[in-house]
Amino acid sequence: MRESFEGNLLSFRVDSEGFLYVRDILIELSSRFPLSLQEALVLVNDHLRDQEIALGDLFYHETPEAWSKDMYWGHDQYWWKRGEERQAFGLPELKPVRPDRLETYELREGGQRQEGVEDMLFFPVRLQGELKKLGLLPDDHKKVWSAEALNYNVALEELYKYKGWGKYSEE
Template identity: 30%
Template sequence: MSTFVFKTNQESDDFCKRIAGSMVELFCISREEAIRRINNQWRGVDLTGDMVELITHELPNDWAYIIYYGHGSRWWKRKDDPTLKPIPFP
């Protein structure tokens, strides 16, 4: 059984696990929090077929930032900005 609550195949499951690993390393969060944030990002999405190509065009580290800070956060321009805050985690 997958760690994730959305549909994956072997490739997308492995890729999402790499994203979780990046989140743990980059943001010093637990693996559980990283998995839950990824599940929140893609809940209800089918990450098989063409969707695998769509998500793997970004690097796992990039997805880690997108999921942690939000798509519209412009994190790539604000890495050293102390006002850059992660998406609240329940």
């Protein structure tokens, strides 16, 4: 799977952990913003063109959520500033993300991400076909849980409760 993903889809090189990390960024972009996986792939390729990403690089110092927001809105939009802080800096409000609508989200687990760490995918079911087509949904990943939610952030709140990770807080 990694070879077809890296060789046919990406304009940059990644190691096996980087492949999974980039996949997570693609899912974040397509879940959080009004983008298909193909559109997210173009955005990621434009952003990371001709780079080489390996475990331990500074690339991993940000979460897939942060990378998705940076790639979608741009770093110069100071997307991490909200409300009054945006106003104080004279920044316009960011255009809305995906509109609220009830969707089913699915958690799949399987394979190994790193030694002793199982790989996990959490995505809106509407992306399942595209994930399979692009080779991003491994056959060994089995559905372990699902939830219906009005948007991705609410779905993440439910996932955090289910996994016992505490309260989800958007970056």
